Amino acid sequence: MxxxxxxxxxxxxxxxxxxxxxxxxxxxxxxxxxxxxxxxxxxxxxxxxxxxxxxxxxxxxxxxxxxxxxxxxxxxxxxxxxxxxxxxxxxxxxxxxxxxxxxxxxxxxxxxxxxxxxxxxxxxxxxxxxxxxxxxxxxxxxxxxxxxxxxxxxxxxxxxxxxxxxxxxxxxxxxxxxxxxxxxxxxxxxxxxxxxxxxxxxxxxxxxxxxxxxxxxxxxxxxxxxAERKAEEHAQAEQTLARRKHERRREEAALRQQQERQQRRRARGDRHGKQANQARVLLDGQKERSEHSTGKLRRQHAATRERLDERVRAAADNLDDEAAIHLHTPPAPDKAPDRLVHLHRATLPRLTGPAAHLDLSLSGRQRLAVTGANGSGKSTLLRVLAGRLAPLAGECRLPDRRLYLDQHLLDGAPSASALDRLRAANRAATDSDLRMRLAQLGLDADTIVAPRASLSGGERLKAALACVLYADPPPRLLLLDEPGNHLDLPSLNALETLLRAYRGALVVVSHDDAFLARLGLTHELAATDEGWSLTPWHPVERDRS
Structure with missing residues (x-):
């Protein structure tokens, strides 16, 4: 064909x-x-x-x-x-x-x-x-x-x-x-x-x-x-929405002035009628005409306000805010020891060959990508760093405050809600403040109280990362295993925004070069046939390869 x-x-x-x-x-x-x-x-x-x-x-x-x-x-x-x-x-x-x-x-x-x-x-x-x-x-x-x-x-x-x-x-x-x-x-x-x-x-x-x-x-x-066209459309939609809101404020001000002028005219008419000692029938007629005029103006104003509101709603509907994330400045973890993670002559479980042995030290501000072929031991290493698996031999020191999220983003009980998890992570904040912060991450009122197992991948991600960004105290080490799997593009953009805002040590496993390039990484730990190799991160060189 x-x-x-x-x-x-x-x-x-x-x-x-x-x-x-x-x-x-x-x-x-x-x-x-x-x-x-x-x-x-x-x-x-x-x-x-x-x-x-x-x-x-x-x-x-x-x-x-x-x-x-x-x-x-x-x-x-x-x-x-x-x-x-x-x-x-x-x-x-x-x-x-x-x-x-x-x-x-x-x-x-x-x-x-x-x-x-x-x-x-x-x-x-x-x-x-x-x-x-x-x-x-x-x-x-x-x-x-x-x-x-x-x-x-x-x-x-x-x-x-x-x-x-x-x-x-x-x-x-x-x-x-x-x-x-x-x-x-x-x-x-x-x-x-x-x-x-x-x-x-x-x-x-x-x-x-x-x-x-x-x-x-x-x-x-x-x-x-x-992506460029979408960004242009988003900017134009934002400008249109701002213009429609400005027009509504201006028109509402004009409507208020018109209403105030009519009220003053009506008050002057009432005073004049009383002072002129007019007959009751004439006063009643003037009052009826005034009320009719007021009612007509009120209906005209209501129709105008509805038209203005509809123009604002239409402009808002055209605004693609799928990836909109509003962040408070997250607290930085307190000063971490010079060696936040320390593996010395560690023998990793479930692995054979050179990749089974690792020496690794991480400071409190390092941001590390763990890369390598499927089956090379990346997820095993993350579980060791999370304390879920113990090395078979060697020395292993880990920070007490760490958070590990697997590919399902369900650290902890799946039945717990996003609000439950954030409340447990930050007991100093009020419920209204926690609800507001979750809402600003794009989670609505029903979503934040639903069991996390019932949420979409993007919703679970935002709920999980809220516990990182707004925990008190925040975790010193964040461990993520393929967090971008099954996420749509707006959720990926949101995840990148959230991770850039996190100020602790980060270790992430991913095969998505575009995702890794946006995280502000400092180092790459690659699983190779010769074992583990730690090098400075070079996203430009990776994109060309």
Whole structure:
């Protein structure tokens, strides 16, 4: 297919409870590499399934020029499945094996088509994915989450589809895997739609689509172009809102002056009528006319105020404040010892080889990125620094005030609310002050009292970081394991803002270079084949690599 297309015609989707998820979407996707962004919960995955033909829309229809290969963001191999099953080629390989054994079934020849080298192509794809030791018969149960995703991606790239639709494909990939994915997608010759919050991956797209409650909007360019346009739109919307508020204040002042002039005229008329000793019937007539005039003016003023309020509301609706975070200046942790963290000849559990041994000292202001391939021991190291795991040997000294957040951002009891956690972290502040600070982080009144396990990833993140920013006393050491996973772009921006405001020692595990570059890091601790390597942080050099 030389011109693959997917076209949405007035597509809408209504949730089972009757709430509309999106409405009247019209768009055509072609061979242009396209990224789809939007807030979590806005309906990106549902839209992707509609585009792939896996989910019917409530109204409207979707036309496809040819087959679509859809890869969901969670790859869960069924029991008993193999690498070939996960790559989506098991039946074709089985048909090829039967033909090679002398079979002549037409269905087998039809399934194989012209892919007589499918076995070799799969092995080559697995090598490119960094998994050369796998073969088609390898049980999928042996694979980690990241490895399963890489196998599924390899299968997607082997497909004969006109279109690939990938939902958060880089979530479980390490840095080499993410770079390999970008290279592979560059070589994909047909239609491509990528749902992602990975700014490096989005930076390789040729067009960005944004799904919001207002609909689907196209931005003709990569992520940088999209971000610049969004910033310009935000600035213009802020200016329009400020102008509408100024106009409302000015008009309200004019209305008050008009009302005061009428009241003075009415008072003068009343005094004149009494002084002139007019007949009761004349006075009653004047009073009725005055009251009618006052009522008419009051209705005109009410209509004017409603029109002014509506213009302010419309301007506020156009203001994209998704990432707006208001921070109080957080207290700095008290003076930490020169060595906040001290590992001497430590033997880390669960690891073998050079990475099992580490000497590490951190001061109270160091901000450290822990990097390395999946399975290299990064999360194990964080759990040791958090006191969740003990070294098998060696010396280990840790600060008493530390906070560790895993990838689920649920440190402590999942049933506790954001307010409960912040109240426990800061017993000196009043409830009203704590509620206000949570609200200024973007958490509404219902969210701050809900169990944290019921919150979205972005909401849990803000609740967790509030305990860092506003704890009394604040923790000296903050440990984060892949905090950006499953967060949308506004929540990622909010997280970066929150972490830049934190003044203690920071250790963060992440494969997202764009995220790490915005944290003001001082050092990088890399897990390599030769062991751990601590070096000054150089984000510019990393971006070029």
């Amino acid at each position: 030389t011109n693959p297309t997917i076209t949405l015609h007035d597509v809408s989707f209504v949730l089972p409870d009757g709430r509309p998820l999106f409405a009247d979407l019209n768009e055509t996707l072609d061979a242009t590499r396209t990224g789809l962004v939007g807030r979590n919960g806005v309906g990106k995955s549902v839209l992707a399934r509609i585009l792939a033909g896996l989910q019917p829309p409530t109204t409207g229809h979707c036309a496809r020029s040819g087959p679509v290969h859809y890869l969901a963001q969670r790859v869960t191999p069924p029991p008993g499945s193999t690498v070939a099953d996960l790559a989506g080629v098991a039946e074709s390989l089985a048909a090829l094996a039967r033909i090679e054994a002398g079979g002549a079934a037409g269905a087998d020849f039809e399934r194989v088509g012209d892919r007589w080298d499918l076995r070799e192509r799969l092995q080559a794809a697995l090598r490119r994915a960094g998994l050369p030791w796998l073969d088609p018969a390898t049980p999928a149960a042996r694979l980690s989450g990241g490895q399963a995703m890489r196998v599924a991606l390899a299968g997607a790239l082997l497909s004969e589809a006109d279109f690939l639709i990938l939902d958060e494909p880089s979530n479980h990939l390490d840095r080499p895997g993410r770079l390999a994915l970008i290279d592979q997608l560059r070589a994909w010759p047909r239609g491509l739609l990528v749902i992602s919050h990975d700014r490096r991956l989005l930076g390789d797209m040729e067009r960005i689509l944004e799904l919001s409650p207002q609909g689907l909007r196209r931005y003709g360019g990569d992520y940088r172009f999209y």
